[in-house]
Amino acid sequence: MKSLEVNFDGLVGPTHNYAGLSDGNVASLSNAHDVSSPKNAALQGLKKMKALHDMGMGQGVLAPQERPDIFSLRRLGFSGSDASVLAQAAKTSPALLSACCSASSMWTANAATVSPSSDSADGKVHFTPANLTNKFHRSLEPETTGNILKAVFNDENVFEHHLHLNDNDHFGDEGAANHTRLCTDYDDAGVQIFTFGRYAFNRAKPMPMKYPARQTLEASQAVARLHQLDDNRVVYVQQNPAVIDQGVFHNDVIAVGNQNVLFYHQQAFLNTEQFLGELRQKFSGDDLHCIQVNSDDVTVQDAVNTYLFNTQIITLNDGSMAIVAPMHCYENERVKAYLDNLVTMGTPIKEVKYFDVNESMKNGGGPACLRLRVALKESELAAVNPNCVLNDELYGTLVNWVEKHYRDRLSFDDLTDPSLLVESRTALDELTQILNLGSVYRFQR
Numbered sequence: 099m100k101s102l103e104v105n106f107d108g109l110v111g112p113t114h115n116y117a118g119l120s121d122g123n124v125a126s127l128s129n130a131h132d133v134s135s136p137k138n139a140a141l142q143g144l145k146k147m148k149a150l151h152d153m154g155m156g157q158g159v160l161a162p163q164e165r166p167d168i169f170s171l172r173r174l175g176f177s178g179s180d181a182s183v184l185a186q187a188a189k190t191s192p193a194l195l196s197a198c199c200s201a202s203s204m205w206t207a208n209a210a211t212v213s214p215s216s217d218s219a220d221g222k223v224h225f226t227p228a229n230l231t232n233k234f235h236r237s238l239e240p241e242t243t244g245n246i247l248k249a250v251f252n253d254e255n256v257f258e259h260h261l262h263l264n265d266n267d268h269f270g271d272e273g274a275a276n277h278t279r280l281c282t283d284y285d286d287a288g289v290q291i292f293t294f295g296r297y298a299f300n301r302a303k304p305m306p307m308k309y310p311a312r313q314t315l316e317a318s319q320a321v322a323r324l325h326q327l328d329d330n331r332v333v334y335v336q337q338n339p340a341v342i343d344q345g346v347f348h349n350d351v352i353a354v355g356n357q358n359v360l361f362y363h364q365q366a367f368l369n370t371e372q373f374l375g376e377l378r379q380k381f382s383g384d385d386l387h388c389i390q391v392n393s394d395d396v397t398v399q400d401a402v403n404t405y406l407f408n409t410q411i412i413t414l415n416d417g418s419m420a421i422v423a424p425m426h427c428y429e430n431e432r433v434k435a436y437l438d439n440l441v442t443m444g445t446p447i448k449e450v451k452y453f454d455v456n457e458s459m460k461n462g463g464g465p466a467c468l469r470l471r472v473a474l475k476e477s478e479l480a481a482v483n484p485n486c487v488l489n490d491e492l493y494g495t496l497v498n499w500v501e502k503h504y505r506d507r508l509s510f511d512d513l514t515d516p517s518l519l520v521e522s523r524t525a526l527d528e529l530t531q532i533l534n535l536g537s538v539y540r541f542q543r
């Protein structure tokens with residue numbers, strides 16, 4: 099094994115709930131205020147991780163963030179004991195309390211953009227946490243995300259950690275959800291595709307009318323600069339504003355890539371032909387598979403409802419690829435028929451594996467949202483914090499940890515319960531020991 103791709107999945111946090119916080123994300127809005135099950139959510143995520151590990155894939159775990167975020171509530175003027183802060187926030191602004199309780203860091207595709215060492219001029223693996231400025235609840239994540247990434251990829255000779263981009267809408271950055279890397283082998287130089295929703299400084303350019311475009315071109319360019327990428331191997335492409343307005347809030351809701359395969363919907367991009375031309379020219383190697391799904395076969399609406407493109411395309415040990423899809427794809431006749439056909443089409447994708455990640459799906463997070471991909475050489479993998487790399491023992495430990503600390507049900511009223519804060523901090527304190535992270539949380543500092 100020379101190199102591999104390791105999926106670092108976000109462990110769902112103990113306050114997972116449905117708060118309807120994400121304008122432009124259809125599932126988040128339509129399931130607002132349903133009762134959630136943090137325990138099932140975390141166990142569903144762990145099952146997916148274990149299944150991929152059992153398939154021989156590299157699989158890592160990223161810790162959740164501390165919620166309720168008492169520090170942000172205090173920063174916004176609530177004071178007194180922790181219990182009083184929670185009670186005042188619930189009374190004054192329930193939406194603010196929900197935002198400060200969101201377990202949204204589970205979607206680690208939004209944790210950061212990662213560039214492997216073979217693409218960066220200095221030969222290091224680069225990380226830039228996403229600033230997630232477009233949504234208040236998500237903008238609370240980058241600082242702790244940076245702490246966690248530094249604790250997992252904790253060798254400065256191998257890993258380069260950047261500060262998240264300036265916290266401003268002009269540099270709105272959603273991380274790997276708008277970034278795809280194509281390559282031949284994982285340790286070959288690849289082509290990095292940065293997908294953006296709008297131009298920060300030019301309102302005359304196309305942009306969505308109804309829902310926000312979360313990622314700007316300027317943010318993507320800044321990340322490419324920080325990661326020391328070669329312009330000849332970078333492609334910028336604008337998301338089709340019309341599909342953002344239909345609920346495609348991140349590009350990974352409508353396109354996904356792995357090695358020499360790009361799987362995308364006909365309407366995903368603006369100027370698709372120009373984009374594919376540039377991609378073909380920059381991708382060295384003649385074996386690039388661009389699999390376009392036409393609207394006649396799967397509509398944008400079906401793609402948004404089933405997350406057909408928020409699937410993980412993984413390379414199995416025999417070199418063939420499999421698609422890791424949510425059950426929603428299985429349950430939709432047209433999408434299921436498409437996938438049944440896809441594995442017979444002569445592309446590298448030969449198999450579909452369906453997973454129940456419904457607790458996450460109800461907030462608009464499919465299998466691909468739950469993972470951050472990191473392509474690593476063997477020597478780089480050896481430098482990763484070993485306590486964060488999944489094996490059978492760690493899986494068992496994490497399942498027991500969830501069973502011990504997580505609630506079966508959570509509704510809005512529970513968020514004001516001061517014992518939820520204590521439970522959450524107790525759980526996370528124990529987790530930092532299991533994963534050997536040190537003091538990554540504010541309450542530990």
Ligand SMILES: N=C(N)NCCC[C@H](NC(=O)CCC(=O)O)C(=O)O
Nearest residue numbers: 117118119120126205207275348467
């Ligand atoms: N596509 C990727 N990569 N990630 C999905 C993120 C879903 C997340 N949902 C939320 O934040 C909903 C939270 C709530 O409503 O309770 C978001 O919209 O940012």
